[in-house]
Amino acid sequence: MIKNIQKIVLAVVLLFTIAACSSSTDTSQFTPEEHFNYALQLYNDEDYELAVNEFQNIILQYPGSSVNDDSQFYLGMAYFQRNQFLLAAYEFSKLIRSYPASSFVQDSQLMLSESYYQLSPPYPLEQSYTTKAIEEFQAFIDFFPASAKVEEAESKIKELNERLAEKEYRSGLIYEKMEYEFAAMKYYTFVTETFHDTKYAPIALYNKIKIELKKGLNNEALADISIFLNRYSDDSNAKELQEIEAGLKSK
Numbered sequence: 001m002i003k004n005i006q007k008i009v010l011a012v013v014l015l016f017t018i019a020a021c022s023s024s025t026d027t028s029q030f031t032p033e034e035h036f037n038y039a040l041q042l043y044n045d046e047d048y049e050l051a052v053n054e055f056q057n058i059i060l061q062y063p064g065s066s067v068n069d070d071s072q073f074y075l076g077m078a079y080f081q082r083n084q085f086l087l088a089a090y091e092f093s094k095l096i097r098s099y100p101a102s103s104f105v106q107d108s109q110l111m112l113s114e115s116y117y118q119l120s121p122p123y124p125l126e127q128s129y130t131t132k133a134i135e136e137f138q139a140f141i142d143f144f145p146a147s148a149k150v151e152e153a154e155s156k157i158k159e160l161n162e163r164l165a166e167k168e169y170r171s172g173l174i175y176e177k178m179e180y181e182f183a184a185m186k187y188y189t190f191v192t193e194t195f196h197d198t199k200y201a202p203i204a205l206y207n208k209i210k211i212e213l214k215k216g217l218n219n220e221a222l223a224d225i226s227i228f229l230n231r232y233s234d235d236s237n238a239k240e241l242q243e244i245e246a247g248l249k250s251k
Contacts, residue, residue, distance in 0.1 A: 032058065036067040040074060048078045069095060069102040076111060080118075089115035106144050110153070113137040117156055123167040134160050158197075165195035169204050181211045192227075202232040209241065218248055 027035050039054035055075035059068055076091035092112040096105055116133035137153040137160075144150070172187030184207070191204035205228050212221040225245045229238060 027054070027057070032062040032065040032067050035062070036071055039071065043074055043078055043081075046081070048082050051078045052082075069099040069104055072099065073102075073104040073108055076108065076115075080111060080115060083118075085115040085118045089119075106140075106147065109136070109140045109143065110147075110149055113140050113153065113156075117160070120160060120163065123163045123170070127164055127167060130160050130163055134164075161195055162198050162200070165191050165198040165200040165204075168195070169200040172204060172207065176207065176211070181215065184208075185211055196231065202228065202235045202237070205232075206235075206237045206241070209244075213244070218251075222248055 025038060027038060030038065035054070035058050039051055039058060042048075042051040042054060052075060055071040055078065058065075058071040059075070062068065072091060072095040076088045076095065079085075079088035079091060089112055092108040092115065095102060095108045096112070099105070102108075113133055113136035116129050116136055119129040120133050121127070121129065134157050137157050140147070140153050141150050141157075168187050168191045172184045172191065175181070175187060176184035188204040188208035188211075191198075192201050192208065195201055205224060209221050209224045209228065212218075212224065222245065225241045225248075228235070228241055229245070232238060
């Protein structure tokens with residue numbers, strides 16, 4: 001008898017647990033606005049899985065309603081909060097395309113950038129998401145130059161450019177160690193020309209100059225030394241390059 005009672009209690013507890021983990025609210029009689037407020041409450045309660053379902057339902061059930069762009073934005077935010085950044089990026093991009101007059105466009109552009117920023121991997125890996133994040137942050141700056149978030153976007157572009165520069169610079173180092181020096185110079189040149197305001201640019205240009213000197217490409221070395229001294233006069237290698245320049249010119 002006691003065992004049967006225990007089984008019944010356990011079954012009741014299990015039923016309540018299942019009910020608590022699922023949406024027991026009948027939304028069929030809600031207005032679009034009521035349905036959105038319900039979904040937003042789920043989002044604010046950090047019940048992101050249910051919130052995703054409800055925001056999707058709103059978008060499907062009430063096409064053209066006044067809360068569609070709101071639901072589209074918070075659908076992206078719910079995915080972002082779940083670390084599903086690629087899905088978040090898709091939803092933010094969809095809002096920008098589908099609701100260009102929405103008040104959420106500015107925030108969506110920023111969150112689109114942030115989604116790709118979160119997807120950006122360490123420098124040794126493939127960097128297409130890094131490039132995409134830079135593009136989207138730049139679009140945010142271009143379209144919303146008065147935003148208080150512009151400085152933060154610029155800072156993240158700089159950080160991401162450093163990552164891209166490091167990848168190219170280290171590729172140059174690998175080729176140089178393998179004694180494929182002309183290939184190394186191509187990478188160093190790319191870093192110098194494309195990422196000239198990163199910390200990897202002066203060392204890349206310095207390494208290129210040293211290879212040019214080794215190969216007897218004195219005219220090319222002189223031209224690059226001039227660029228180096230104009231751009232990076234405070235660099236620790238500047239004094240050495242000044243002396244090399246003087247020696248080459250005296251010949």
